[in-house]
Amino acid sequence: MTSRRDFFKLTGAVAAASVSPAAMAALPEIVSMDTPSTQPPLPPSTGRPYNPVVTLNGWTLPWRMKDGVKEFHLVAEPVVREIAPGMKAHLWGYNGQSPGPTIEVVEGDRVRIYVTNRLPEHTTIHWHGQRVPNGMDGIGGLTQPQIKPGKTFVYEFIARRPGTFMYHPHADEMTQMAMGMMGFWVTHPKGKHPLIETVDRDFCFLLNAYDIDPGSATPSVNTMLDFNLWTWNSRAFPGIDSLNVRLNDRVRIRIGNLTMTNHPMHLHGVEFEVTGTDGGPTPKGARWPEVTTDVAVGQMRQIEFRADEEGDWAFHCHKSHHTMNAMGHGVPTMIGVDHSGLAGKIAKLIPDYMVMGERGMADMAEMEMPLPDNTLPMMTGQGPFGAIEMGGMFTTMKVRRDQKRGDYSDPGWYRHPPGTVAREVEGTVAEPVRAPQAASPQGTPRDVEVTVRKPAGHAGH
Numbered sequence: 001m002t003s004r005r006d007f008f009k010l011t012g013a014v015a016a017a018s019v020s021p022a023a024m025a026a027l028p029e030i031v032s033m034d035t036p037s038t039q040p041p042l043p044p045s046t047g048r049p050y051n052p053v054v055t056l057n058g059w060t061l062p063w064r065m066k067d068g069v070k071e072f073h074l075v076a077e078p079v080v081r082e083i084a085p086g087m088k089a090h091l092w093g094y095n096g097q098s099p100g101p102t103i104e105v106v107e108g109d110r111v112r113i114y115v116t117n118r119l120p121e122h123t124t125i126h127w128h129g130q131r132v133p134n135g136m137d138g139i140g141g142l143t144q145p146q147i148k149p150g151k152t153f154v155y156e157f158i159a160r161r162p163g164t165f166m167y168h169p170h171a172d173e174m175t176q177m178a179m180g181m182m183g184f185w186v187t188h189p190k191g192k193h194p195l196i197e198t199v200d201r202d203f204c205f206l207l208n209a210y211d212i213d214p215g216s217a218t219p220s221v222n223t224m225l226d227f228n229l230w231t232w233n234s235r236a237f238p239g240i241d242s243l244n245v246r247l248n249d250r251v252r253i254r255i256g257n258l259t260m261t262n263h264p265m266h267l268h269g270v271e272f273e274v275t276g277t278d279g280g281p282t283p284k285g286a287r288w289p290e291v292t293t294d295v296a297v298g299q300m301r302q303i304e305f306r307a308d309e310e311g312d313w314a315f316h317c318h319k320s321h322h323t324m325n326a327m328g329h330g331v332p333t334m335i336g337v338d339h340s341g342l343a344g345k346i347a348k349l350i351p352d353y354m355v356m357g358e359r360g361m362a363d364m365a366e367m368e369m370p371l372p373d374n375t376l377p378m379m380t381g382q383g384p385f386g387a388i389e390m391g392g393m394f395t396t397m398k399v400r401r402d403q404k405r406g407d408y409s410d411p412g413w414y415r416h417p418p419g420t421v422a423r424e425v426e427g428t429v430a431e432p433v434r435a436p437q438a439a440s441p442q443g444t445p446r447d448v449e450v451t452v453r454k455p456a457g458h459a460g461h
């Protein structure tokens, strides 16, 4: 992995009219990120020690210590975010990316966050879940004046409660969250905490969703439910990095949901417990084993487990439409419909015409069909055994015996021990023994054929 220094691009002076160059020089430097790939953890250089988190396809914002206060500088601005290779979205975010950088502090830290607004409209930041003085809660109009374009505001409070939090605007919220304005916040405990375990790896990311028409780059901000890109930290599979861990590591994954629907998050291979929410650590007697936990809108969940099974384990939202990308949601169900003859006739008129979904949709994932510019195939990704047929909120957790402590790099595909992979059975399969069937009133029973017929106009076309 490249060193942090290579990734950090210090940007020039801020064009804020409200702050003089002298005053601006007194603010913390603006640090910006220009890549959507997962950055290595940022160990604390000052203050109390902690085990830093790794933000999936994200990064942690450096701070400076000034007179015992941790100072951060967030810049709200338009950004270009690669959702996955082949598609870039025009979003709004912070410090070069959407979501913005993760902020990591320690319980009891006094923090000062400068917020410079480079958006075309006003904004604020709300510190979701945290104990703050009311005037620091970031609700435009209610607890503070809006931050106008070009202006810089400062927030200051003590991070009183350890836990898993997020930040987002509370100003023109529908637009600004639909455009990607959000970020993660972790407050580490200041010492041994009876309900917060020490873990070897601590991952975090936000669930978000966009409605971006194929061929375009800007989200539709008025969409209420019918989003077509389901993302983790504004990345869709195969753009989401894998979670790479060492065998027997204790792992924590922190997840926050800023979409408009719930996401049942499902991890293969192990059982986990929900050890905390944005409300704080879960009492031990209220924890139970799960393999799926629902993260409702505006909620955060942290799950923990021991990664004691080697392999490449799927980790995804269990809503099957949320593991699909933009292309394909408007396609009618064609299973069982016989296209023979028809395709040839249409192909004479439309050379690229392709029949879709006659035997299910898997054919589409295997033949990489041509797409409009700037969109993603519905089901995609190549694994060691072929097409993975996933998109959206999907990735893998790679558990390896030889992964080094503190090494978050991708170990490649799992090499299964001989005899441990599901395989084809040779030879013919005997017909099952069936109970004798009475002749149907219409005549002799014919071969079962699945035909799906939808009422006319059901697809809404």
Ligand SMILES: [Cu+2]
Residues within 6 Å of the ligand: 230, 262, 263, 264, 317, 318, 319, 322, 393
């Ligand atoms: Cu989902």
